[in-house]
Amino acid sequence: MQTLEGNSLRIAVQNDGRLTGSSLELLKGIGLEFEDHERRLFSRCRNFDLELLFIRDDDIPEYVQDGVADLGIVGRNVVRESGAEVEEVEELGFAYCTLSLAVPRESDVTAPRQLGGARIVSTHPRSLRRWMEREDLDAQVIEIRGAAEIAPALDVADAICDLVSTGTTLRMNDLRPVGDLWESQAILVANPASLQSRDRYDLIERLVVRLRGVLTARRMKYITLNAPEEALPRIQDILPGMKSPTVVPLAEEGMVALHAAVTEDVFWDVMERIKEAGGSEILVLPVEKVML
Ligand code: PRT
Ligand code: ZN
Numbered sequence: 001m002q003t004l005e006g007n008s009l010r011i012a013v014q015n016d017g018r019l020t021g022s023s024l025e026l027l028k029g030i031g032l033e034f035e036d037h038e039r040r041l042f043s044r045c046r047n048f049d050l051e052l053l054f055i056r057d058d059d060i061p062e063y064v065q066d067g068v069a070d071l072g073i074v075g076r077n078v079v080r081e082s083g084a085e086v087e088e089v090e091e092l093g094f095a096y097c098t099l100s101l102a103v104p105r106e107s108d109v110t111a112p113r114q115l116g117g118a119r120i121v122s123t124h125p126r127s128l129r130r131w132m133e134r135e136d137l138d139a140q141v142i143e144i145r146g147a148a149e150i151a152p153a154l155d156v157a158d159a160i161c162d163l164v165s166t167g168t169t170l171r172m173n174d175l176r177p178v179g180d181l182w183e184s185q186a187i188l189v190a191n192p193a194s195l196q197s198r199d200r201y202d203l204i205e206r207l208v209v210r211l212r213g214v215l216t217a218r219r220m221k222y223i224t225l226n227a228p229e230e231a232l233p234r235i236q237d238i239l240p241g242m243k244s245p246t247v248v249p250l251a252e253e254g255m256v257a258l259h260a261a262v263t264e265d266v267f268w269d270v271m272e273r274i275k276e277a278g279g280s281e282i283l284v285l286p287v288e289k290v291m292l
Contacts, residue, residue: 015054030210070194112179122161231278
C-alpha cells in the first residue's frame with residue numbers, strides 16, 4: 001500500500017466490526033460527506049480534503065505509525081497491545097470496555113495475586129505480560145485470537161484475560177471477574193510526523209475542533225424555564241453545570257425566563273427538583289454542535 005502522498009489527509013476506520021457504525025456516525029456528525037456502502041478500501045470525502053481507509057482494526061495502529069494513514073479511530077486496547085508509536089489525540093466516548101481477568105465461578109481465586117503459576121489464556125498477551133511484570137506476578141500466558149471464555153471449561157486454562165463490556169459472556173460461561181487491568185474506549189490516534197507537518201496539522205486541527213464540538217454537545221443539554229427571580233440561586237444549585245445563564249424579565253412582575261447550556265444530563269428527578277424550587281415551563285433540548 002502506498003504511503004502518504006499529496007495533501008489529502010487519510011483516516012483509517014475499522015471496515016466491519018463493533019467500531020464501524022459509531023466511527024462513521026461520528027464522522028458524519030461533524031459534517032463530512034462520503035459513501036460508506038460496501039466499505040471499499042477507500043472513500044473520498046466530498047466536502048473535506050480527507051480520504052477514509054477501511055481496514056481491520058488490528059492493522060490501524062501500524063498503518064498510522066507507518067504513515068499509511070495520518071489518523072485512525074481504534075480501541076485504546078488495540079493500540080496498547082500493538083505497541084505502535086502513535087499519538088493519542090482524543091477520547092471518542094464509545095466502545096467502552098475493560099481488560100479483565102476472570103476465573104471459573106467455583107475457583108478459589110479471589111484476587112489476581114493468587115494466579116501465580118496459573119495458565120492464563122489471553123486475547124491481549126502483550127498487555128497481560130506487561131501488567132504481570134508490574135504486579136510481579138509469574139503465570140503462564142497462552143495467546144488466543146478469540147473465544148477466550150471457553151478455555152477454562154476445556155481445561156486448557158485456569159483463568160482468562162479478555163475484554164468485558166456487559167459481563168454477559170463471562171456469566172454465560174460460568175466465569176467470574178477477579179481484577180481489571182485497565183479500561184478502554186475508542187480513541188483518535190495520529191501519526192506523530194503528521195502532527196509536525198504544517199498543512200497536515202492544520203487539517204487535523206480543523207477535524208479535531210469539530211469532533212470536540214460534537215462530543216461536547218453530546219454531554220450538553222439546553223434548558224429553558226420560567227421562575228420567580230428569587231428562586232434563581234436555588235435553581236443554579238440544582239444545576240451546578242450551568243454557566244452564566246441568560247436571564248430575561250417576563251411581563252409578569254418578579255418573574256424571569258432562564259436559558260442555559262448545562263453540562264450534565266437533566267433527568268426527570270432534576271426537573272422535579274427545579275419545579276419544587278419554583279421553576280415552571282421547563283424545557284430540556286438536545287445540543288447538536290458546540291464551538292467554544
Ligand atoms: O479484527 P476483527 O474485525 O476480526 O474483530 P475484533 O474482535 O478485533 O473486533 P471487534 O469489532 O469485535 O472489536 C473492536 C473493538 O471494540 C475492540 O478492540 C474493543 O476496543 C471494542 N470493544 C468494546 C470490544 C468489546 N467492547 C467487547 N465486549 N471488543 C470485544 N468485546 C468482546 C470480548 O472480547 C468478549 O468476547 O465481547 C465479549 C464480551 O462482551 P460482554 O458484553 O459479554 O461483556
Ligand atoms: Zn480486530
